[in-house]
Amino acid sequence: MAVHKILVDVMLKPEILDPQGQAVANALPNLGYPSPVGLRIGRHVELALEAADADAALEQATKIADTLLANPVIEDYTVRLA
Amino acid sequence: MIDTVKNAEATATDGLPYAELGLQDDEYAKIVEILGRRPTQSELAMYSIMWSEHCSYKSSKVHLSQFGKIPKGDRMLVGMGENAGVVDVGEGLAVTFKVESHNHPSYVEPYQGAATGIGGIVRDILTMGARPVLVMDPLRFGDADHPDTKRVLPGIVAGVGGYGNCLGLPNVGGEVVFDPSYQGNPLVNALCLGVMPVERIQLSAAKGVGNVVVLLGAKTGRDGIGGVSVLASATFEEDGPANRPAVQVGDPFTEKLLIEACLEMFDAKLVEGIQDLGGAGLTCALTETSAAGKSGMVAYLDRVPLREASMDPTEVLASESQERMLAIVTPDSLPEVLAIAEKWGVLATAIGEVTTGDRLKILWHGEAVVDVPPGSLADDGPVYHRPMVRPADLDALNNAPLPDYPEATKDLLLKMISSPNLCSKRWVVEQYDRIVMGNSVLAWPEDAGVVRLSEQTGLGVALATDGNGRYTRLDPFAGAQLALAEAYRNVAATGAVPIAVTDCLNFGSPEDPEVMWQFAEATRGLAEACAFLETPVTGGNVSFYNSTAGTPINPTPVVGVLGLLDDVARRTPMGFQDQGETLLLLGDTHDELGGSEWAWSQHRHLGGVPPRVDLAREKVLAEVLVSGSRDGMLSSAHDLSDGGLAQALVESALAKGIGARIVLPETQTAFVQLFSESAGRALVSVPRSEELRFTEMCNVRDLPVTRIGVTDGTALEIQDVLTVDLDELRTAHEATLPALFGPLAGT
Amino acid sequence: MIGGCWRGTGRVVQVKIGVVTFPGSLDDRDAQRAARLAGAEVTPLWHADADLHDVDAVVLPGGFSYGDYLRCGAIARFAQVMPTLIDAANGGMPVLGICNGFQVLCESHLLPGALTRNQHLHFVHRDQPLRVANNTTAWTTAYSVDQEITIPVKNGEGCFVADQKTLDALEQEGRVVAYYAQGNPNGSLRDIAGITNERGNVLGLMPHPEHAVEALTGPGTDGLGFFTSVLKELVR
Numbered sequence A: 001m002a003v004h005k006i007l008v009d010v011m012l013k014p015e016i017l018d019p020q021g022q023a024v025a026n027a028l029p030n031l032g033y034p035s036p037v038g039l040r041i042g043r044h045v046e047l048a049l050e051a052a053d054a055d056a057a058l059e060q061a062t063k064i065a066d067t068l069l070a071n072p073v074i075e076d077y078t079v080r081l082a
Numbered sequence B: 001m002i003d004t005v006k007n008a009e010a011t012a013t014d015g016l017p018y019a020e021l022g023l024q025d026d027e028y029a030k031i032v033e034i035l036g037r038r039p040t041q042s043e044l045a046m047y048s049i050m051w052s053e054h055c056s057y058k059s060s061k062v063h064l065s066q067f068g069k070i071p072k073g074d075r076m077l078v079g080m081g082e083n084a085g086v087v088d089v090g091e092g093l094a095v096t097f098k099v100e101s102h103n104h105p106s107y108v109e110p111y112q113g114a115a116t117g118i119g120g121i122v123r124d125i126l127t128m129g130a131r132p133v134l135v136m137d138p139l140r141f142g143d144a145d146h147p148d149t150k151r152v153l154p155g156i157v158a159g160v161g162g163y164g165n166c167l168g169l170p171n172v173g174g175e176v177v178f179d180p181s182y183q184g185n186p187l188v189n190a191l192c193l194g195v196m197p198v199e200r201i202q203l204s205a206a207k208g209v210g211n212v213v214v215l216l217g218a219k220t221g222r223d224g225i226g227g228v229s230v231l232a233s234a235t236f237e238e239d240g241p242a243n244r245p246a247v248q249v250g251d252p253f254t255e256k257l258l259i260e261a262c263l264e265m266f267d268a269k270l271v272e273g274i275q276d277l278g279g280a281g282l283t284c285a286l287t288e289t290s291a292a293g294k295s296g297m298v299a300y301l302d303r304v305p306l307r308e309a310s311m312d313p314t315e316v317l318a319s320e321s322q323e324r325m326l327a328i329v330t331p332d333s334l335p336e337v338l339a340i341a342e343k344w345g346v347l348a349t350a351i352g353e354v355t356t357g358d359r360l361k362i363l364w365h366g367e368a369v370v371d372v373p374p375g376s377l378a379d380d381g382p383v384y385h386r387p388m389v390r391p392a393d394l395d396a397l398n399n400a401p402l403p404d405y406p407e408a409t410k411d412l413l414l415k416m417i418s419s420p421n422l423c424s425k426r427w428v429v430e431q432y433d434r435i436v437m438g439n440s441v442l443a444w445p446e447d448a449g450v451v452r453l454s455e456q457t458g459l460g461v462a463l464a465t466d467g468n469g470r471y472t473r474l475d476p477f478a479g480a481q482l483a484l485a486e487a488y489r490n491v492a493a494t495g496a497v498p499i500a501v502t503d504c505l506n507f508g509s510p511e512d513p514e515v516m517w518q519f520a521e522a523t524r525g526l527a528e529a530c531a532f533l534e535t536p537v538t539g540g541n542v543s544f545y546n547s548t549a550g551t552p553i554n555p556t557p558v559v560g561v562l563g564l565l566d567d568v569a570r571r572t573p574m575g576f577q578d579q580g581e582t583l584l585l586l587g588d589t590h591d592e593l594g595g596s597e598w599a600w601s602q603h604r605h606l607g608g609v610p611p612r613v614d615l616a617r618e619k620v621l622a623e624v625l626v627s628g629s630r631d632g633m634l635s636s637a638h639d640l641s642d643g644g645l646a647q648a649l650v651e652s653a654l655a656k657g658i659g660a661r662i663v664l665p666e667t668q669t670a671f672v673q674l675f676s677e678s679a680g681r682a683l684v685s686v687p688r689s690e691e692l693r694f695t696e697m698c699n700v701r702d703l704p705v706t707r708i709g710v711t712d713g714t715a716l717e718i719q720d721v722l723t724v725d726l727d728e729l730r731t732a733h734e735a736t737l738p739a740l741f742g743p744l745a746g747t
Numbered sequence C: 001m002i003g004g005c006w007r008g009t010g011r012v013v014q015v016k017i018g019v020v021t022f023p024g025s026l027d028d029r030d031a032q033r034a035a036r037l038a039g040a041e042v043t044p045l046w047h048a049d050a051d052l053h054d055v056d057a058v059v060l061p062g063g064f065s066y067g068d069y070l071r072c073g074a075i076a077r078f079a080q081v082m083p084t085l086i087d088a089a090n091g092g093m094p095v096l097g098i099c100n101g102f103q104v105l106c107e108s109h110l111l112p113g114a115l116t117r118n119q120h121l122h123f124v125h126r127d128q129p130l131r132v133a134n135n136t137t138a139w140t141t142a143y144s145v146d147q148e149i150t151i152p153v154k155n156g157e158g159c160f161v162a163d164q165k166t167l168d169a170l171e172q173e174g175r176v177v178a179y180y181a182q183g184n185p186n187g188s189l190r191d192i193a194g195i196t197n198e199r200g201n202v203l204g205l206m207p208h209p210e211h212a213v214e215a216l217t218g219p220g221t222d223g224l225g226f227f228t229s230v231l232k233e234l235v236r
Helices: A019-031 A054-069 B005-010 B025-035 B041-050 B061-068 B103-108 B110-127 B147-167 B227-231 B252-267 B281-293 B313-318 B334-343 B374-378 B394-399 B410-417 B469-474 B476-493 B513-533 B597-603 B615-630 B644-656 B670-675 B688-700 B726-734 B736-741 C028-038 C081-090 C100-107 C164-172 C224-235
Strands: A002-012 A043-051 A075-081 B076-078 B085-090 B093-101 B131-141 B171-178 B187-197 B212-217 B273-276 B296-300 B324-329 B348-355 B360-364 B367-372 B440-442 B449-452 B460-466 B497-506 B537-543 B556-565 B582-586 B636-639 B660-662 B682-686 B705-711 B715-718 B722-725 C016-021 C041-046 C057-060 C095-098 C114-116 C124-132 C148-155 C159-161 C176-180 C192-196 C202-205
Touching (some): A002 A054, A019 B252, A043 A054, A054 A075, B025 B041, B041 B367, B041 B374, B085 B497, B085 B537, B085 B556, B093 B460, B093 B556, B103 B110, B103 B187, B110 B131, B110 B147, B110 B252, B110 B273, B110 B324, B131 B147, B131 B252, B131 B449, B131 B460, B147 B171, B147 B187, B147 B252, B147 B736, B171 B449, B171 B460, B187 B460, B187 B497, B187 B556, B212 B252, B212 B281, B252 B334, B273 B281, B281 B296, B281 B324, B281 B348, B281 B360, B281 B374, B313 B360, B313 B367, B334 B348, B367 B374, B394 B469, B410 B644, B410 B726, B460 B476, B469 B476, B469 B513, B476 B556, B476 B636, B497 B513, B497 B615, B513 B537, B513 B556, B582 B615, B582 B688, B597 B644, B615 B636, B615 B688, B636 B644, B644 B660, B644 B670, B644 B682, B644 B715, B644 B726, B682 B688, B688 B705, B715 B726, B722 B726, B726 B736, C016 C028, C028 C224, C057 C081, C057 C100, C081 C095, C100 C114, C124 C192, C159 C192, C164 C192, C176 C202
Parallel strands (some): B093 B497, B093 B537, B131 B171, B497 B537, B660 B715, C016 C041, C016 C057, C057 C095, C095 C202
Antiparallel strands (some): A002 A043, A002 A075, B076 B085, B085 B093, B093 B187, B131 B187, B212 B324, B212 B348, B273 B324, B296 B348, B360 B367, B440 B449, B449 B460, B460 B556, B497 B556, B582 B682, B582 B705, B636 B682, B660 B705, C114 C159, C124 C176, C176 C192, C192 C202
């Protein structure tokens, strides 16, 4: 068993409204920056898991992401080794 | 390729997959008959949405018509049919209020489902011209200790708080109820009340040829497409929440700006007609405004600001993106409307105009994709007289013997007040802002929320919502009446005069004849009782298809009663206020424990018959509670309902930490007196100096009044039965929800 | 004191308190009501207007400015009114930031530290006892040191954090204005509920004194003192 560091990124699905990203995008022109063409905000999670190998760790992380870290109804996620 | 009207005319007899959109054979045939050709894809989507159960009330209409026959009284300015009813409250002010369901979306995505439920009802109220000033949330969940409740409840509570708090609306009351029948189908009902000067009332009709149709608020995205027709008009299968259409995400900040912008437009008299975009999005808003105005309308759909450029016209029409309103304004006021929108940072786009004739035409880059008579969508939907059958198991349920009554003991009392339905809801309520706007006079856990409308005169409103699914399961007619009676009593307990009703009728599938019978009985009971109590129904909502794996929920009519207080400074709180005051029990206590909290929480027993309804008694009790408040005779008043006298004593004592010494009369056993749920009762405390005057007032009106003790010390002592310290009571009362859902903040 | 004027020196002084409304401000009208009840003349200020309209003191009210979507107060800090306000505050004008207003003051670096998500991750609203620790600021002379007052707290991101050095300095210099008493509702370090700047004119407070100014709608009237203090300060 070794410790594997895994990075999970959770983003709202492209078709889902992102009020947070929208509010930040709308604020940028007020600071003198050009209005961004796109801006969406997500969640970054760093997991350290003990597992037999990297694949097992990734599999476990994917399950965790699917059941808890993300709500698959409205969010997509990616899971990768650090 | 976009399916245009021209295309549909050329292929007039082609079939379309209407069944997939939930339309029946005869419904589709009617559409073809109305149009004289096959509908376009966009038209088909619009009919399927507008003729869905959720939008057309096709199964409930024939029963809801009874509410229209209740005498309106002289306060009702706008009745059922608009977005919400409007009631005159004097001083040149009007109030509009309504309760609505957002059940299925809240199961799929608890936080966003509950949040957008608040957003939707708030826009309904705004649409009438009112500034929303309070929200309330009657919530129902599966068993408190069921694993899925741990997912659903915290999300829903956070969603209700997250949206309402950010919008700056005080959440002053509601309910939190647990019952396994709501497992897999929680009930998230949301109530909002708004206030306006009488002359600011807005209606939805689009009138005046040449007037401009303006879309206000958020961009349109692929939110919850088909959500209304799919989520609210069908039953969940056992596969749970996965693979459901995308739910909507709420943006309370945009809604807050939309509210301020719309109110500024209303005040400047710039708006001829207005409609919120709710469950059925632009489809509903365009058809309802043009149908109500008996006008024609043309909409240039490609002008709608989109979040995703690739959306097709059918998607734009069906989108349920939140935080949008549709306003009809004159060409002259358009520049001012756009300026106000810009001031508040709200998108505003002219997307169409009112035309002569009676057709709603929707163009997509110059080509007609919809050309329909709007009335056919809004008003000519199907009406069903669904078959009804008294549930086969009802006799067995009604005849089921109750468990043997135990002795009343301290142990039983502690078990009762810590049971999930009777325990303190502090864990939930602390997540809601109950005081923003600075006018909350009474809020959770009081019997009713009381909110001041005028700082000058003290004019205010009281509101309570109630509903008992177990009672309604045992007797839908009586259950609905008991829900009304309890809310009516709760409002009167604060000293307010009950004047009007809103309801949210949560039931199983209307295609199930047993459910339909429950619905018919409940509406009949509610309509009769509203007529008797002179509290007309101003509006509300029906939510069908609440069932899991074919088992319907306990039928749950949630009834909201609005009351009026001339001066909120005279309101009566629920808690004991001072030591040494006389405690009086108003009304009669019978041996009525069928469907009670005791039978359920201690024995998981649901059977027998619910408490008797005596509406004449409710009326007298309310009169006494109101007079007692007006004349300053009452220190506190608490309605008796779930959990009986014992529960009322505990809640009134814990409110300010003032104990009581009780001597129960010997007419019944202590157990029955403490835990029976007989209706038409209240517990009041009066200063000794007022005791005689108050009891004489009761005697004159033939309202039974029993002196049961005095407020005293810091313990609850029921002579010869039990004595328990308030600290011990509080610990038992407050520990339940934190043990299930996590510690209270800061503990 | 109700009436808005003092005639102690023979001249009538009308104190003007400005309340800034940002998009998403919620307790702005409540702050206006509190200032009025204390006897001030109230001037509403608008986020997009750089002019302070000759007010004598400013309240940044509670709410969710710009939805508070990124960090609370992070976007409001760049509103057009803020540069003028920051200059005025540095020049000694009394400024009170309540809840979201406190967050804006921290993001603007008028006050040290930051406010983060409540430790228990829930929004919390309750009547909260506080212990007053400094009664020499522009906003707290109506109280006595160690006086316990009860005013509502309601926030989702009210957990005050700063590094050890800053916390030590705040406490040693007497710049902690109020501590949470009888329980800490949001996990704020060292139970800090409110702080002031070195000069004592800028005060950030997480709980809401403007919701404890009328017995009818609040837990009492303990909050009124913040507003009467500044009136007295300005007339002096």
